[in-house]
Amino acid sequence: GQQVMQIPQYQHVQEGEDFTTYCNSSTTLSNIQWYKQRPGGHPVFLIQLVKSGEVKKQKRLTFQFGEAKKNSSLHITATQTTDVGTYFCQTDSGGSNYKLTFGKGTLLTVNP
Amino acid sequence: DAGVIQSPRHEVTEMGQEVTLRCKPISGHNSLFWYRQTMMRGLELLIYFNNNVPIDDSGMPEDRFSAKMPNASFSTLKIQPSEPRDSAVYFCASSSSGTTTQYFGPGTRLTVL
Numbered sequence: 001g002q003q004v005m006q007i008p009q010y011q012h013v014q015e016g017e018d019f020t021t022y023c024n025s026s027t028t029l030s031n032i033q034w035y036k037q038r039p040g041g042h043p044v045f046l047i048q049l050v051k052s053g054e055v056k057k058q059k060r061l062t063f064q065f066g067e068a069k070k071n072s073s074l075h076i077t078a079t080q081t082t083d084v085g086t087y088f089c090q091t092d093s094g095g096s097n098y099k100l101t102f103g104k105g106t107l108l109t110v111n112p
Numbered sequence: 113d114a115g116v117i118q119s120p121r122h123e124v125t126e127m128g129q130e131v132t133l134r135c136k137p138i139s140g141h142n143s144l145f146w147y148r149q150t151m152m153r154g155l156e157l158l159i160y161f162n163n164n165v166p167i168d169d170s171g172m173p174e175d176r177f178s179a180k181m182p183n184a185s186f187s188t189l190k191i192q193p194s195e196p197r198d199s200a201v202y203f204c205a206s207s208s209s210g211t212t213t214q215y216f217g218p219g220t221r222l223t224v225l
Contacts, residue, residue: 033212042203042216043155088155092212100145100212102155 003027004091006103014111019076021106023089032072033090034063037105043088046074079110114138116217118204124223130192133220136185137206145214146179146189147203155203161187194224 003026013019023032031050035043047056049065049072056063062075076083086105117136125131137144145160159169161181169179176195181187191198201221205214 031212033214042219043205043214045213045215048213090212090214100157100214102157104154 004089004101004103006089006106008106009104010107010109012109012111013079015081016078019079019083019108020073021087021089021108022071022073023091023103024071025091027070029069030092032065032092034072034074035088035090035102036085037088038085041085076108079108081110081112084108084110116204116206116215118202118217118220120220121218122221122223124225125194126225127195128193129224130190131194131198131222131224133189133202133204133222135187135189135204135217137187137204138208138215139185141206141208141215142184143207143209144181144187145205145207146187147205147216148200149203149219150200158189191222194222196224198222199224 005024007022011019031048033048034046036046037043047063049063052069053067054065060077064073066072072089074087086107088105089103091101116138119134123131143160143162146158148156148158156171158171159179160167164181164184177191179189189202199222201219203216203219205216207214
């Protein structure tokens with residue numbers, strides 16, 4: 001079955017430092033979604049990547065989809081305390097009966 | 113527009129009792145998902161419906177769990193009998209046809225004593 005590994009599991013940074021989380025799949029993906037979950041909250045959709053090598057930006061967040069469509073990354077430049085939360089990737093292996101799988105998430109904490 | 117609505121937001125019950133969680137998806141969305149989140153296991157997909165029909169229930173832990181979607185605007189997840197290991201946050205999410213973007217409800221925090 002589809003395996004999704006997300007690293008690191010935890011990341012603690014000083015405010016202003018950069019942060020990156022990675023999502024790796026054992027199979028080629030149809031697309032990948034990224035979500036953010038604030039402490040005590042629910043996952044909120046951030047972005048979807050579909051094309052090989054795709055790069056998308058949202059203010060200080062940069063999302064990349066690997067050329068082989070097996071990995072992805074989320075990079076935050078100059079973290080702020082509002083970035084605190086768990087970042088999840090969600091992968092779709094495609095097909096008529098699609099299988100969505102969430103990574104275990106990366107918990108980001110930011111020291112002000 | 114209202115997002116996904118879940119009730120109750122918190123539920124505390126004793127082992128052996130029946131628990132029913134409720135979800136109202138976003139109007140117009142035709143896919144509905146039930147997830148369970150724990151520290152140990154993360155976000156687990158329990159079951160999903162497409163046009164009110166269960167498509168994949170391979171994530172349902174065991175026979176004690178059942179889910180229904182009698183119409184496009186309502187779904188339930190029932191646990192009978194409940195056990196302490198069922199304690200978790202249960203999320204409902206919905207999406208529209210042809211998309212994989214999911215919109216999550218606020219969740220139900222279930223505690224089974």
